Amino acid sequence: MELIVFALLAAVVASLLYFIIGLIPGTDETASIAPIILLLVLANIPPEVILCFFMAAIAAMETSNSVPSAIAIIPGSTMTVPFLDACEVGRRYGIPHILLRKMLAASVVGVVIALPIALVFGSILQPFGNVIRSYAPWAFLLGALLIALFSKARWAAVLAVLPFATFIGATQELSSKLVGHSMFISFFMGIALGPMIIDIFVLLSPPVSRSLRSNSASSVNIVREGTELQSMNPMRVLGRRQLGLTSVAAAITSFFFVLSPVGMTVLVGGLAEKIRGSALKRLLDKIVAMDAVNNSTYIAETLIPLIAVGLPLSPMALGPAAPLFNAPPRFTIEPVNNIHTLLSTNAIAMFSVLGALVGISISYFLAFRRARTWCTWTLRFISMETLISAFVGLAIVLAYNEAGVVGILATFAMALLAGFMNRFLRVELGVLYMSFYASAAVTGKIIPAVGDFLRGIGVAP
């Protein structure tokens, strides 16, 4: 009983904290959620509480990030970038407040539909867990190549997989010699904060930073919300047509848990837009479907791999949810010793549902009634410097905890490389995470096999 109360309190704290973070423009889910979860894992907090905290955080953030998108046309987080075009059109229709309420209601539907599907589908896949685990390194390599192939960077990303995985493998060897063990947290944090760190380094280089100078503070225009009272029941807010659409979109996409959430959101938005109707109806269909998918993929991509295999085999599990799978020395994937093994399926289900429902309820209530007030307050009083300082400071402490000064240097080295690949080559972070996990297969199996083959045909000494 005490554990449930503790988990409930953690969920409430996570909901409030990530509701506000979701309102701040430009925040990234991985960079803002993963460090806190890592810290909770390393601080020996019970796994039930960590899971509950995480589910509340993700449900709250993925709901509140709709607010700045709809009423200020700025992305609340990385996931809401695809929403902006539709939000801009909604604003020109003069209905951003209606759009926002529909988006919030779609978030609720996305979470409520994805939870049972993820729990049941994860349990169905559980008997195949051992088989999947035995092929894990290859699955990561295949995953990295597939995500790369379907990403924007396409061939640049595909060709980067092997060299990046080899670089990680070689650096792991080096870190074993320097600190006596391999590193995970330092590299993971480096990849997660890569885009942010590269932006900071760019400012330190006068020839590049000169072009980024700006003499005015960021200016945001906020449209007034409608003042009329409206039912908060998500089913009434959406209406029958949009309720059906969001439910179907959330349900179908939950099964494709290995695909990119952004990719699926864009795909579903494009399909929903093609359904016949007036321009306004098509716009609303598009935005509600995208928002529901945004939430459902996050829930499904965490829970299905967590229940079925205990390995981070989805872009979400490789990003914000990664510390639930791998946070050495407490949680490991070789051998699998994490929430998958520490909690029964029933316990995972119970604490996930508790966290997600607390997160979505708090966030929905706060955003629905006072979206403009919250958004204005956050935009006016929380500066970008604060967020960057907090996350970089946290990453430095976590890296130091893992490997001392070497850990901090490794984090920055990895952040520079990952940030460069992401910002300038547009290689998605999911590709880099997958390559990171595939590095064991690349350096342990592929490179020796290629060496043997070349020696066999007399090409190499």
Next chain:
Amino acid sequence: MKGRTYKVMQETVNGRSLGIGITLTAFFGLVVYGGVLKLGALLEFTPQTRVATALGLALITILAFSFMINRRFGTHREVNEDVPSSSDLRNVLAAFDTDASSELKNLKGGPVDVLYIAEHAGISEQLAQIALADAASSEAERTI
């Protein structure tokens, strides 16, 4: 705050504030982490308790310094939230009525031309947008 400001991550940040912020959070985070580990060893805490306490207190320190940075050095955004006067609203509604497009009135066609309304009513685009939200919401809700 002195120092140059830059446009990064779609936001304006002050280079000097950012430098001070990262240095303070990282330095005091590490000091608290290291200090608590040492103190934990002296008090003969178990290694797990030591690390948990050190990380927890380091997190609290980092958050506390972040809030301090926010108050003292943060670059805050300008938020425009003008509320239109009743005469502005009347102007917008007049512009709304005189628009030739029937699609504009029943909100079934392309996007409403806010710029047209702003020009016609003689107010800013921002104000037209706000007023239009009020003017259109009841009709739009009936339509949707």
